[in-house]
Amino acid sequence: MTAETAAQELLTVKDLRVSATRRESQDLHVVDGASFSIAPGERAALVGESGSGKSVTCFSVMGLLAQNLRVSGGSIRWRGNDLATAKREEIRRLRGPEIAMIYQEPLTSLNPLMTIGYQLKEAARRSKVGRREILEMLDRVGFADPRRIMGQRPHELSGGMRQRVMIAMALIGQPKLLLADEPTTALDVTIQSQVLKLMYDLSYEMGTAVLIVSHDLSVVRKLSDTIHVMYAGQVVESGPTDSVLSQPRHPYTRALLSSAPRLGDTRERLESIPGIVPTPDQWDAGCRFRSRCPLATERCAETPPVDVVADRSSACWHVDQLLAEQKEATPL
Numbered sequence: 001m002t003a004e005t006a007a008q009e010l011l012t013v014k015d016l017r018v019s020a021t022r023r024e025s026q027d028l029h030v031v032d033g034a035s036f037s038i039a040p041g042e043r044a045a046l047v048g049e050s051g052s053g054k055s056v057t058c059f060s061v062m063g064l065l066a067q068n069l070r071v072s073g074g075s076i077r078w079r080g081n082d083l084a085t086a087k088r089e090e091i092r093r094l095r096g097p098e099i100a101m102i103y104q105e106p107l108t109s110l111n112p113l114m115t116i117g118y119q120l121k122e123a124a125r126r127s128k129v130g131r132r133e134i135l136e137m138l139d140r141v142g143f144a145d146p147r148r149i150m151g152q153r154p155h156e157l158s159g160g161m162r163q164r165v166m167i168a169m170a171l172i173g174q175p176k177l178l179l180a181d182e183p184t185t186a187l188d189v190t191i192q193s194q195v196l197k198l199m200y201d202l203s204y205e206m207g208t209a210v211l212i213v214s215h216d217l218s219v220v221r222k223l224s225d226t227i228h229v230m231y232a233g234q235v236v237e238s239g240p241t242d243s244v245l246s247q248p249r250h251p252y253t254r255a256l257l258s259s260a261p262r263l264g265d266t267r268e269r270l271e272s273i274p275g276i277v278p279t280p281d282q283w284d285a286g287c288r289f290r291s292r293c294p295l296a297t298e299r300c301a302e303t304p305p306v307d308v309v310a311d312r313s314s315a316c317w318h319v320d321q322l323l324a325e326q327k328e329a330t331p332l
């Protein structure tokens with residue numbers, strides 16, 4: 001990394017390892033060698049099948065890992081500090097004014113007993129923001145009567161309204177980074193895109209970088225500048241969204257694309273990825289996708305090299321073959 005790129009980076013996660021403590025056996029790594037970085041104002045996405053470690057990675061950045069999990073290796077560089085080794089108190093101070101998060105289900109992060117006003121004031125206090133800005137923020141996220149919302153409790157609001165409150169709460173302090181962990185999965189399909197648009201419009205106006213965790217490649221394609229593909233606890237491919245999705249350099253990304261529906265799709269059937277994701281206790285030093293990969297050879301039992309080309313990186317022994325196959329499949 002050059003001094004120039006390092007200075008441009010907001011968050012750099014390097015070889016992150018998160019371990020789960022187990023009572024009767026050795027600790028288990030649930031994230032194991034994840035690396036990616038995010039620049040100021042960048043819109044990035046973390047994609048991958050269930051269990052690949054996307055949420056745990058976000059919670060590590062927020063310093064909000066479950067009791068039985070801990071960062072056991074690697075670094076999380078945030079504007080010169082390493083959050084992997086920082087004291088809880090230091091990370092707590094960053095939550096709100098610097099890094100904020102929106103969760104899948106707003107009800108788990110809103111207190112059911114407290115009014116929205118109370119909870120927004122708590123969030124605003126950390127960022128030294130007053131009542132006027134809170135009301136303005138509620139107006140910006142689309143509430144016609146912000147004063148009325150302030151007096152209501154979470155159960156009095158619809159799912160979409162609650163998620164808009166969460167967006168207001170997360171962005172009230174104008175953080176530098178917003179982590180959004182599948183922020184619309186709990187919402188009706190009809191309002192998902194409205195809520196996403198709102199989140200991205202506001203973040204853009206504030207210059208806030210966004211890392212969205214999503215299963216939906218069509219959302220990622222539309223809304224993200226860069227994409228990081230996670231598989232079995234590692235980031236296996238990274239790069240600008242358009243180029244990763246049009247010319248994947250990792251067989252797992254190619255498989256994900258074949259299994260995702262696309263607008264105007266003429267394919268009769270989507271191909272599901274054969275096999276199952278190995279669980280953390282099955283991970284080894286070799287390529288973890290090899291049991292499901294059509295290109296796998298014996299060599300894949302060894303740690304795959306990280307292939308870096310311009311702003312793309314992928315970890316695969318067979319990038320050349322993968323690219324040759326894509327060339328053959330693409331009519332001139």
Ligand SMILES: Nc1ncnc2c1ncn2[C@@H]1O[C@H](COP(=O)(O)OP(=O)(O)OP(=O)(O)O)[C@@H](O)[C@H]1O
Nearest residue numbers: 020030049050051052053054055056057066068069
């Ligand atoms: N508190 C915990 N204790 C032990 N293992 C955990 C804990 N939380 C998560 N895990 C394990 O960590 C791995 C990564 O989980 P994570 O929730 O980050 O995956 P994900 O990619 O976000 O999946 P999804 O898309 O389903 O949310 C999984 O194997 C999961 O079972």
